[in-house]
Amino acid sequence: MLWNKSLETGIALIDTQHKELFRQIDDLLDAGKGNRFGETLNFLEKYIVKHFTDEQKMHVTSKYPKAAKHKEYHDNYVTVFSKLKEKYAKEGPTLENRIAINKTVVGWLKSHILVHDREFAEYYKSL
Ligand SMILES: [Fe+2]
Known part of the structure; x- marks a missing residue:
């Protein structure tokens, strides 16, 4: 599992969705070279948009x-x-494409959560 406790913001809705995002990324990595990789990418894209919309609300x-x-x-x-x-x-699922996706998806998300979502969580919890 890519998610770990250091990524916790303390806001239940956000943490639940972040965990689900990372669970889907785990799936993406497992999907490997198979057809499921494309499917999993589509699913993940929709979930990312839903999660961002909820956070923005x-x-x-x-x-x-x-x-x-x-x-x-x-x-x-x-x-x-x-x-x-x-x-x-x-x-298609070339090695280069899979590496780029994994790196971007995981890397960006982790640093976004650790910096920006955490900053919001501090604000939110201080209200
Ligand atoms: Fe965010």
């Missing part, structure tokens, strides 16, 4: 001062993710 309802900036990070990530997905759809 919390930012807005709690009047988070960095809401707009945080949404920008999410939007950029969705763009990067869908570009990688397109490249994968065109070229």
Whole structure:
């Protein structure tokens, strides 16, 4: 499991969704070279969008001062993710594509959670 306790924000909804995201990424890694890789990517993309939308709703309802900036990070990530997905759809599960996806998906998410989601969690819990 890629998720670990250091990624916890203390906000139940966010932590549950983050765990689910990492569970799906685990699946993605397991899918390996098979056809399931493409399927799992589609599923993950939808879940990422749903999760970001839920997080952004919390930012807005709690009047988070960095809401707009945080949404920008999410939007950029969705763009990067869908570009990688397109490249994968065109070229197939080459080693290069799988490495790029794994690195981007896991790397970005972890650092985003540790820096930006944690910052929001501090704000949210101080209200
Ligand atoms: Fe976020």
